[in-house]
Amino acid sequence: MGRDLAQEVLSALYQAAGPLSGEELAGRLAVSRTAIWKVIGKLRQAGYKIDAAPNRGYALMGQVDIPYPEEVQRGLATEAFGRNLLYFRQLASTSDQLRGLAREEAAEGTVVIADAQLKGKGRWGRTWFATQGENLTFSILLRPTIEPRMAGLLAPLVGVACLKVLTGEPYGVACALKWPNDLMASGRKLGGILIELSAELERIHYVIVGLGLNVNCTFETAPSEVRERAASMRLVTGKTWRRVPLLQRLLAALEQEYRQFLAQGPGKLLESYRACCVTLGQEVAVYSRGELVAAGLAEDIDESCNLILRTESGLRTVTSGEVSLRKV
Numbered sequence: 099m100g101r102d103l104a105q106e107v108l109s110a111l112y113q114a115a116g117p118l119s120g121e122e123l124a125g126r127l128a129v130s131r132t133a134i135w136k137v138i139g140k141l142r143q144a145g146y147k148i149d150a151a152p153n154r155g156y157a158l159m160g161q162v163d164i165p166y167p168e169e170v171q172r173g174l175a176t177e178a179f180g181r182n183l184l185y186f187r188q189l190a191s192t193s194d195q196l197r198g199l200a201r202e203e204a205a206e207g208t209v210v211i212a213d214a215q216l217k218g219k220g221r222w223g224r225t226w227f228a229t230q231g232e233n234l235t236f237s238i239l240l241r242p243t244i245e246p247r248m249a250g251l252l253a254p255l256v257g258v259a260c261l262k263v264l265t266g267e268p269y270g271v272a273c274a275l276k277w278p279n280d281l282m283a284s285g286r287k288l289g290g291i292l293i294e295l296s297a298e299l300e301r302i303h304y305v306i307v308g309l310g311l312n313v314n315c316t317f318e319t320a321p322s323e324v325r326e327r328a329a330s331m332r333l334v335t336g337k338t339w340r341r342v343p344l345l346q347r348l349l350a351a352l353e354q355e356y357r358q359f360l361a362q363g364p365g366k367l368l369e370s371y372r373a374c375c376v377t378l379g380q381e382v383a384v385y386s387r388g389e390l391v392a393a394g395l396a397e398d399i400d401e402s403c404n405l406i407l408r409t410e411s412g413l414r415t416v417t418s419g420e421v422s423l424r425k426v
Contacts, residue, residue, distance in 0.1 A: 103129065105168055107137045111148070111158040112172070119155035163340045164231070165211050174346050178207030179238060179353040186212040188230075192237040193294060193308040200239050200296070200304040209349070211236035215310075232314040233330070234341055238352065240305040242360060246297040247402065249305060250417075251364050253279040254371045254403045256291045256307055259355040261374050263347045264288075264331070271334055277377040277396070277405050277421055281311070286329035288312055311348075314338050364401060372399060377421055382407070384419035392416050 106127055110118060120131045120138075127134070138148055138156060144166070147159040162169060167183045174180055182205055189195055189212035196210040214230040240252065257275045264271040264281070273283040281289035292308040312330035320328065332338055359367050372378060383393040384405070394409035405416040 103127065103133065104137050104140055107134065108141060108146070108158075108168060111156060114157070117149070117151060117155035117157040122155065161342070163342055164213070165234075165236075165342055165345055169342050170345055170349075175350045176207070176353045178205070179356075180207065180209045180346075180349040181205075182208040184208075184210050186210070188212060188214045188216060190216050192235060193292065193306050196237045196239055196306050197294070200306065204239055206239060206241040207353070208239040209236055211345070234309070234311045234313055234345055234348070236345070237306050237308045238349075240307060240356070242302055242305060242356075244302065244360070245300070246295070246302055248364070249293065249295050249297070249302060250402050250404075251359070251367065252305060252307060253291050253293045255355050255359055255367055256309060256352060257281060258367060258370045258374065259351040260289065260291075260309070260311070260348060262355075263344070263351045269331065269335070269339065269344075271331055273334070274376040275371065275374050277375055277399070278403065278418065282376060283329040283334045286327055288329045288331070288334070309348075313341055313344065368399065368401065368403065371403065375399070377405070380423060382421050382423060384416050384421055386419045391419055396421075 107123060110123060110126065120134045123134045124131045138150070142148055145162045145164050147162070149157045149159050151157070164185075165183075166185050170180055170183055184195070184199075186192075186195070189210070192210040192212050192215060196204075196208065199208060199210070212235055215235050242249075242252070254275070257279055260281060261273060261275060263269070264273050271283060271288070273281055273288055276282045279291040279293075280287055281291075289309065289311040294306040294308070296303040296305075312328060314332045315328075315330045316333065317325045317328055317330070355367070377396045378398065380396050381394070382396050384391050384407070392407050392409060392414055394407035394414065396405055397408045397413070398406045400406055400415060405421070407414045407416060
């Protein structure tokens with residue numbers, strides 16, 4: 099691979115105690131001053147604020163809040179998650195892009211993130227609304243050594259990890275989980291999780307976890323049905339949030355929860371999920387593609403995170419569906 103001069107210049111500016119002249123940068127990196135000038139221009143176009151003071155040099159004026167690999171990986175507290183990260187300004191679907199990489203044997207923990215998804219997918223083939231540069235939409239590749247029947251636990255795992263980050267400092271977002279895989283705040287959808295599985299009868303090839311989290315979106319340009327049902331961290335807290343440190347925290351929490359699950363099994367995960375699932379204890383109706391499939395009291399979840407309903411005809415286990423509160 100050839101050298102990445104832009105990354106070398108950026109690293110030098112981050113590490114410098116003060117401004118660096120073009121001459122000093124050129125000498126340190128063994129390139130011409132013209133090459134340095136061109137790279138500075140490219141970095142500015144990418145969103146970096148770089149001051150150029152006469153007779154003093156270049157100085158980086160704060161970090162850019164765009165999830166470029168070099169920004170996310172600087173200070174990232176993970177072993178694998180996000181260590182291979184691909185950023186796209188626009189992408190049809192992060193999961194579609196990652197699926198191709200998975201087939202090419204990409205490493206576990208590989209992340210594809212986009213500032214805007216043109217054809218982002220939710221459950222049941224729905225589209226995911228996301229405006230440019232305001233939210234987090236990314237997919238992460240997993241290669242778990244578990245039986246395929248346990249793959250359904252990965253969505254609640256992601257939900258629990260996200261909740262720990264969002265409800266903790268510095269965010270303090272009042273949110274909860276709705277079965278099976280929605281992040282909710284103030285009764286509205288804050289984020290969604292989509293799991294795609296490639297497996298044989300007894301072996302998982304890979305899992306793609308897609309996560310869409312509404313961070314700073316106000317939904318002013320969203321369709322009316324989205325505005326009525328969606329929430330964002332900004333709308334809930336009244337603050338705007340930097341996405342790069344949030345992504346770093348999410349990746350660290352996801353990796354920790356995932357490693358614990360692989361090492362200890364689902365017991366602690368299910369305990370955490372039950373504690374933060376607002377569906378339990380509610381009279382609910384479950385729909386599949388608009389058709390009512392079950393109704394009753396959401397009494398518990400089983401070891402596979404299936405929903406156990408107490409219906410008029412007895413207990414019933416629901417493996418998937420769309421849950422809404424039931425009018426009683």
